[in-house]
Amino acid sequence: MGAPVQVRDLRIVAAAPGGGAEHTIVHDLSFDIAPGEVLALIGESGSGKTTTALALMGYAREGCRIAGGTVLLGDTDLLALDEPRQRALRGRRVSYIAQSAAASFNPSRKIMDQVVEPALIHGTLPREQAEAKAVELFRELALPAPETIGDRYPHQVSGGQLQRLMAAMALITDPDLVILDEPTTALDVTTQIEVLRAFRRVVRERHATAVYVSHDLAVVAQMADRILVLRDGRMRELSATAQVLTAPQNEYTRCLLDAARPRVRESGLSAVADDVAPLLQVRGLSAGYGPRGKDGLPAIRILEDIDLTLHRGQAIGVIGESGSGKTTLARAIAGLIAPSRGEILIDGKPQAPTLQQRGKEDLRRTQIVFQMADTALNPSHTIERILARPLQFYLGLSGVPLQRRIRELLDLVQLPSGVADRLPEGLSGGQKQRVNLARALAAEPALILCDEVTSALDTVVGAAVLDLIAQLRRELGLSILFISHDLHTVRSICDEIVVMQHGRKVTQVARADYERGPHHPYYELLSRSVPELRPGWLEEQTPGAPGASRSAPTAPSGLTVHPA
Numbered sequence: 383m384g385a386p387v388q389v390r391d392l393r394i395v396a397a398a399p400g401g402g403a404e405h406t407i408v409h410d411l412s413f414d415i416a417p418g419e420v421l422a423l424i425g426e427s428g429s430g431k432t433t434t435a436l437a438l439m440g441y442a443r444e445g446c447r448i449a450g451g452t453v454l455l456g457d458t459d460l461l462a463l464d465e466p467r468q469r470a471l472r473g474r475r476v477s478y479i480a481q482s483a484a485a486s487f488n489p490s491r492k493i494m495d496q497v498v499e500p501a502l503i504h505g506t507l508p509r510e511q512a513e514a515k516a517v518e519l520f521r522e523l524a525l526p527a528p529e530t531i532g533d534r535y536p537h538q539v540s541g542g543q544l545q546r547l548m549a550a551m552a553l554i555t556d557p558d559l560v561i562l563d564e565p566t567t568a569l570d571v572t573t574q575i576e577v578l579r580a581f582r583r584v585v586r587e588r589h590a591t592a593v594y595v596s597h598d599l600a601v602v603a604q605m606a607d608r609i610l611v612l613r614d615g616r617m618r619e620l621s622a623t624a625q626v627l628t629a630p631q632n633e634y635t636r637c638l639l640d641a642a643r644p645r646v647r648e649s650g651l652s653a654v655a656d657d658v659a660p661l662l663q664v665r666g667l668s669a670g671y672g673p674r675g676k677d678g679l680p681a682i683r684i685l686e687d688i689d690l691t692l693h694r695g696q697a698i699g700v701i702g703e704s705g706s707g708k709t710t711l712a713r714a715i716a717g718l719i720a721p722s723r724g725e726i727l728i729d730g731k732p733q734a735p736t737l738q739q740r741g742k743e744d745l746r747r748t749q750i751v752f753q754m755a756d757t758a759l760n761p762s763h764t765i766e767r768i769l770a771r772p773l774q775f776y777l778g779l780s781g782v783p784l785q786r787r788i789r790e791l792l793d794l795v796q797l798p799s800g801v802a803d804r805l806p807e808g809l810s811g812g813q814k815q816r817v818n819l820a821r822a823l824a825a826e827p828a829l830i831l832c833d834e835v836t837s838a839l840d841t842v843v844g845a846a847v848l849d850l851i852a853q854l855r856r857e858l859g860l861s862i863l864f865i866s867h868d869l870h871t872v873r874s875i876c877d878e879i880v881v882m883q884h885g886r887k888v889t890q891v892a893r894a895d896y897e898r899g900p901h902h903p904y905y906e907l908l909s910r911s912v913p914e915l916r917p918g919w920l921e922e923q924t925p926g927a928p929g930a931s932r933s934a935p936t937a938p939s940g941l942t943v944h945p946a
Contacts, residue, residue: 384417384589385456385475385558387438392451394433394442394615407446408433408615415559418589422606422623424596424638426840427811430615431595435561437461438593439476440468455558474504477552481564483544487536494532497551506555519550522587523580541704542573546580553584560585562605563595567837570703570867571911578604578913578920597840599642600913603627604920611635623917641845642915644870646893647852659730661861662715662829664690667724669714679722684710686885688724692829697855697862699872701908702882708865711882712831715863716750728828746776749822753834755814759806765792765817766802772824791820796850812843816850823854833865848875869908881905 394408408430415421423431433446440460442448453460455475460468472478477500480486487496497519498512507515513532520528523546536544545565552560562581566574582605585592594605602609602623609626611619611634619632630636667688672681685707692698700708713719715726720735727733728747734740752758759768769788773779779787789799795816806814815835822830832851836844852875854860866872872879879891881904889902899906913919 384591386417386454387415387559387591388452388454389413389438390452390454392434392437392453393449394430394437394446395449396446404447404449406449406615408437410451411615411617413610413617413620415591415593417591419608420585420592420594420606422594422596422602422609423612424599424602424609425612425618426597426638426842428614429612431597431612432563433615434612435563435593435595436478438559438561439472439478441472470504473500473557474506474555475557476559476561477555477557479545479549479552479560479562479565481567483548484536484541486548487544489536491535492532493534493536493539493547497532497547497554500551501554504555512554515554516550519553519584520547522584523547523550524576525550540573542569542577545569545577549581549584553588553590556588558591560590560592561595562592564597566601567596567598571869571908572703574601575911575913575920575923579923581605582920597842598913599627599638599841600915600919603915603917604913611638627915627917638841639915641842645874647848647875648856658693660691661694661696661729662690662692662863663727663730664688664711664715665725665727667711667714667721667726669710669719669721671719674722683722684885685714685721688882688887690880690887692861692863694828694861695855695859696878697860697864697876699864699866699876699879700882701866701869701872701879703867703908705884706882707885708867708882709833710885712750712833712863712865715829716748716831717745718750742776746825747828748831749825749827749829750831750833751815751818751822751835754838755811755818756806758818759814761806763805764802765804765806765809768806768817769802769821769824772821776825787824791824794823794854795820810843811839812847815839815843815847819847819850819854823858829861829863831863831865834867835864836871837866837868844871851875869912879905881908 390412392408392411393406395404396407397404411434423434425431433443436443437448438453440453440463448461451461460471463471494513494516497516498509501507501512502509516532517528520531525531525543525546531539539547566577569577578601594602596602606623608621609623610617611632613634618634619626619630626635630639667685669685670680670683674680688711700711702708710719714721717733717737717740725732733744737745766788769791770784773784773787788802792799792801797813797816801809801813809817836847839847848871855862864872864876873896877893880887881889881902883904888904891901891905
């Protein structure tokens with residue numbers, strides 16, 4: 383494995399909407415990757431990272447075209463090959479590991495059948511030898527039960543395990559170049575550290591030439607030998623990882639580093655008096671999914687006996703690994719899932735279990751902002767129509783007052799008024815998330831539930847959204863339940879942190895105690911699992927320690943554990 387890569391004057395263009403003239407999205411990039419080296423491509427969304435990485439396979443996404451340049455893999459110019467020969471090369475000499483393994487596996491086929499498929503298609507190994515090699519890769523990637531995990535279906539393994547299985551599929555043909563495109567972005571911190579460790583070991587031991595696409599500089603610091611910084615499709619900086627992280631030469635690189643460093647965003651909230659009535663009270667809440675048994679409990683129990691209090695103007699963070707029950711808690715509070723036990727009160731008033739049973743005023747007072755703005759916004763509606771709907775439904779606005787309020791909401795989330803006439807597809811990820819937030823604010827709610835609102839955004843855009851939320855808290859006195867798997871994000875914006883594990887609340891930590899211990903061991907585990915912005919951090923971590931709670935999870939009696 384491992385072959386030199388030489389890119390010269392790579393130019394990629396995209397067709398303009400409506401059939402207009404093409405415009406350049408990647409501008410004359412030139413760089414080399416040595417055999418066995420890992421080069422990271424970093425930058426904001428839209429910087430050209432993935433577009434450049436895909437071009438190393440001779441591939442351009444729909445609406446795009448590789449308009450010039452050369453990409454040499456060893457002695458082969460990929461861009462000079464016709465389409466059949468390019469297809470023959472993909473999966474054989476160049477392999478791709480995508481961000482979402484769950485979307486890349488066929489749920490109806492066993493894992494082994496899918497992992498060995500590239501070797502069978504390209505004829506590099508017969509079936510029996512391919513399966514033996516797959517087991518060897520499973521072992522190298524620190525997967526449990528390597529001899530039998532291939533007999534499972536994709537839904538029968540965790541998200542972190544599926545991501546490593548995807549790596550095994552990519553490596554089975556011993557490719558010359560491996561492209562890793564945001565492979566840990568969708569994983570929680572404890573799973574991420576396991577996957578990073580496995581990827582790094584396999585890449586090093588197999589002397590693979592690799593490209594690592596990411597917006598997370600702390601992750602890149604653990605994986606890359608060199609970093610190429612992109613902005614607007616242009617190279618801003620290319621240097622050794624340590625050089626970029628400690629002495630960046632470009633102002634944009636310095637901005638990326640500044641956005642990646644944890645910082646506390648002040649809310650302006652003074653201490654809450656003990657005698658002030660809480661805005662939200664959650665008492666003994668249990669919830670789950672599936673049919674209920676004779677005891678009234680759901681078949682799949684996710685939450686068990688949760689107590690939570692949130693005061694007006696306060697922001698409380700809820701953290702935990704995937705499957706800990708964070709999102710189920712938000713859905714229960716919002717009325718999207720009925721609790722099996724317990725109660726939810728807003729300003730002392732009990733809330734009906736489901737949306738259908740709640741009145742318009744109760745619906746207005748609790749709004750939720752979802753993680754994926756792409757799927758939360760109707761793609762066929764303009765931004766104006768999306769914002770108009772809650773203003774009409776909850777506040778009865780129309781005509782000039784409606785138009786004025788739409789402009790005010792866009793201004794509130796720092797978007798230009800011209801955005802109103804556009805469809806969601808015409809906005810960036812950060813802009814769509816701002817629209818998502820504006821829609822929640824349109825109802826003038828008492829409580830906003832933010833569910834992983836920055837996890838799908840790049841570092842700079844995510845930091846800007848967090849700054850916006852902190853500003854809105856100061857100006858509007860918003861009350862927020864902020865759900866995340868990123869401890870640094872929650873620390874930066876929340877007054878208190880609720881820590882969940884296996885569907886239970888295990889501890890609650892106030893801002894004043896964030897840096898003071900000792901804390902619950904699970905809180906300490908989450909804290910230790912967040913990568914630091916320096917090379918060598920990963921090697922300092924005790925192998926297996928962060929993942930110990932995941933390899934053999936222990937849930938309370940009757941509770942179902944859903945690892946991720």
